[in-house]
Amino acid sequence: MEAIIRTEKGDMRVTFFQEDAPNTVANFVKLAKEGYYDGLTFHRVLPDFVIQGGCPNSREGASGMPGTGGPGYKIDCELTGGNQHHDRGVLSMAHAGKNTGGSQFFVCHSRNNTAHLDRQHTCFGKVIDGLDVIDDIRQGDRILAIEVQD
Numbered sequence: 001m002e003a004i005i006r007t008e009k010g011d012m013r014v015t016f017f018q019e020d021a022p023n024t025v026a027n028f029v030k031l032a033k034e035g036y037y038d039g040l041t042f043h044r045v046l047p048d049f050v051i052q053g054g055c056p057n058s059r060e061g062a063s064g065m066p067g068t069g070g071p072g073y074k075i076d077c078e079l080t081g082g083n084q085h086h087d088r089g090v091l092s093m094a095h096a097g098k099n100t101g102g103s104q105f106f107v108c109h110s111r112n113n114t115a116h117l118d119r120q121h122t123c124f125g126k127v128i129d130g131l132d133v134i135d136d137i138r139q140g141d142r143i144l145a146i147e148v149q150d
Helices: 022-033 131-136
Strands: 002-007 010-016 042-046 050-053 090-093 105-108 123-129 143-149
Touching: 010 022, 010 131, 022 123, 022 143, 123 131
Parallel strands: none
Antiparallel strands: 002 010, 002 143, 010 123, 042 050, 050 105, 090 105, 090 123
16 A cells, blocks of 8 residues: 655655554554645654654644644554664654654654664655655645545
């Protein structure tokens, strides 16, 4: 299964790690199909580290602090499968501590500063086309839509 993350700066085609992180993939796909991510921003951008989005508090008109929101539930981390290596283009679940993820995710700029995230955050996919978009994203840039292709 794949998806296209459409942003103001271009599209990123993603393939999912369904065998290694089935519950995390299913959660992300469910939210994407519901339009949950449409209009949210990348609220955290750290050069040579990650771009992070998926917080409902980053939606225009929201009252909460960006980076602190979620879908109203938490999902468990899936850290024991393969592909738990934070490299350039990898999608991973953000959280505020083990088993507290929900909707926020990040995409890695490179491997330079991400090794400490391995088996701490669930890697659930990878950008396979549009890697240059990762470098173009700035804080506040919008996710226009995420289109899942079954």
